[in-house]
Amino acid sequence: GDSVTQMEGPVTLSEEACLTINCTYTATGYPSLFWYVQYPGEGLQLLLKATKADDKGSNKGFEATYRKETTSFHLEKGSVQVSDSAVYFCALTSGGGADGLTFGKGTHLIIQP
């Protein structure tokens, strides 16, 4: 079945540091890929998505590129802020009629001032 593997946390960085959170996946067919974020005390919200190979999703300074050859969708940001502190989830859906999301375990990101 489908699965998502993302790097373990917590990840602690200083403000303005570069961020990469690794995500790799196993899926049948051609999945769509997502990053969701959960800020402290809030619900899950979509950060960015990519629906086909070589697509780049971007939002709020974050980027991720759909790499079919390496089955990866790593999340990157050039300069993180304290407000980026949250739990980040990589997820996929294989599409079709039954298209619930398959999530990774989440990566807790802590940004120190």
Added chain:
Amino acid sequence: EAGVAQSPRYKIIEKRQSVAFWCNPISGHATLYWYQQILGQGPKLLIQFQNNGVVDDSQLPKDRFSAERLKGVDSTLKIQPAKLEDSAVYLCASSHWTSGRNEQFFGPGTRLTVL
């Protein structure tokens, strides 16, 4: 636009008791999902509805979990009887299109503690 509503926000019960959760999706969203999120893990899909029909319930423990979506709007998820391992946050999500390739909007969740 109002978001996905869930109630209650918190529930504490003893094992072997029953519990029910309610979800009201975003108006006009035909697809509704229930997920279970155990502490330290990502959400796991339990069931997906398209209008009032079940599309996928392959990961729903049907011996104790049930869900319905009457009239294709609100949905309830029930656990009867609850076990200790059911302690988790239960998330409801909805999406506008039949394909989840479009965004799923999540509610705040119901945190269940089974003692």
